[in-house]
Amino acid sequence: MSDDRPPRTNSETSVETAEERAASWRLVFENSLGGLRAFLRKRLPQDSDIDDCLQVVFVKLIEKGDSVAAPALKSWLFRVAANESARIWRSKAAAEKMYQKHGGTEVPTVDPTDAAIQAETTKHLKQALKQLPDAWQQVVHLRLYENLTFQQIADRLDVPLGTALTRMRRALERLRNNLK
Amino acid sequence: MNKIISSDGEIHLDIALTDDLKNRCLQYLLDDLDSEQVELFEKALSESASLGDELNRQAEAISMLSEIHSGEGIPTPVQTDSGQQTVTLRKIAYIALAVCFAGMMVRGWWQTPGSVAQSEVAQPGIVPPLVADNVTDLQPVAVPEFTLIARAWADNQLREDTGFQQSETLPDTIGDYFEETGSEVNDISSEPAFSWMFIAASEIQELGTDDG
Numbered sequence: 007m008s009d010d011r012p013p014r015t016n017s018e019t020s021v022e023t024a025e026e027r028a029a030s031w032r033l034v035f036e037n038s039l040g041g042l043r044a045f046l047r048k049r050l051p052q053d054s055d056i057d058d059c060l061q062v063v064f065v066k067l068i069e070k071g072d073s074v075a076a077p078a079l080k081s082w083l084f085r086v087a088a089n090e091s092a093r094i095w096r097s098k099a100a101a102e103k104m105y106q107k108h109g110g111t112e113v114p115t116v117d118p119t120d121a122a123i124q125a126e127t128t129k130h131l132k133q134a135l136k137q138l139p140d141a142w143q144q145v146v147h148l149r150l151y152e153n154l155t156f157q158q159i160a161d162r163l164d165v166p167l168g169t170a171l172t173r174m175r176r177a178l179e180r181l182r183n184n185l186k
Numbered sequence: 187m188n189k190i191i192s193s194d195g196e197i198h199l200d201i202a203l204t205d206d207l208k209n210r211c212l213q214y215l216l217d218d219l220d221s222e223q224v225e226l227f228e229k230a231l232s233e234s235a236s237l238g239d240e241l242n243r244q245a246e247a248i249s250m251l252s253e254i255h256s257g258e259g260i261p262t263p264v265q266t267d268s269g270q271q272t273v274t275l276r277k278i279a280y281i282a283l284a285v286c287f288a289g290m291m292v293r294g295w296w297q298t299p300g301s302v303a304q305s306e307v308a309q310p311g312i313v314p315p316l317v318a319d320n321v322t323d324l325q326p327v328a329v330p331e332f333t334l335i336a337r338a339w340a341d342n343q344l345r346e347d348t349g350f351q352q353s354e355t356l357p358d359t360i361g362d363y364f365e366e367t368g369s370e371v372n373d374i375s376s377e378p379a380f381s382w383m384f385i386a387a388s389e390i391q392e393l394g395t396d397d398g
Contacts, residue, residue, distance in 0.1 A: 044232035078252030081215045081245035088242045156218050171209040177248035
């Protein structure tokens, strides 16, 4: 999927229209659409909610897709979908349910403290990352920052594929637990 | 399959989250599966809430990691080794520099006029390296400047004064000279500007002896 992402705007592609960029991102989105729908099926009871959620995910992809690293794009889409599905649940449960329904699926306004929280989270994440075993850090680096496949990583480190996968997964688990 | 009891008390069957399945989640999120594997995974995803939860957890962690500046503070396999090598080489370089510097200091100290005189006085009869016809042939690498001047002066004197004969008034060695004149070591070291003359005189004497 990472190869399908639209080219970033630069001097050569600045003439690209918004419609063309939307079309390019749509291709990226459609590659993940089956998985996103399957993912949301267990989270949202109604198909209309799933469609609404997917619509928001697509809008955010167009708005912010350029800022997401290619290897993490699919994960980012699932995160947006998960957050949006949670928001839909909250809006359904809240008293303002009717207002939200009539107002459409507008994205909530950005909290001014979000940037500070994000900066703090990033700081803690970096610290947690450095505390991981070197072997785990290597796999994280090679996969997310050098964009090697797991098989390529396994070949480079001369370990079985399952070992490379497990190192990456345990690194993610450890990081997630450290940030709780 | 695992039995999952929901909040409303219903029992649902869900697939067991094995390590292999968790790894498959990772591969799916990072596009490491072929199309057939993707289809199978998405089918399982549509039927399993726990698999969706695991996918969501991994997606969250990957998204957070991707927001860190690319590679910042993360060692790579090669970078880790080269970094350690660089540190080691730097330490070795510093140590080598320190040893060289200390060696130069010690050598410089030993070759000061005072210390030359000290060594000469401590062992009477031992004189500095002699000057031959070709002065540069016998030049040590680190001879004090005053010695070089003295040798040059002595050499010039010998070349100009072809009728040079050993004078009986000249002492055989600097040590002898000191003995005869009663000069003290400290006197020479305190006046390094004149010490080269004594060395020159002794070298003239030595050369004259060799010639004669």
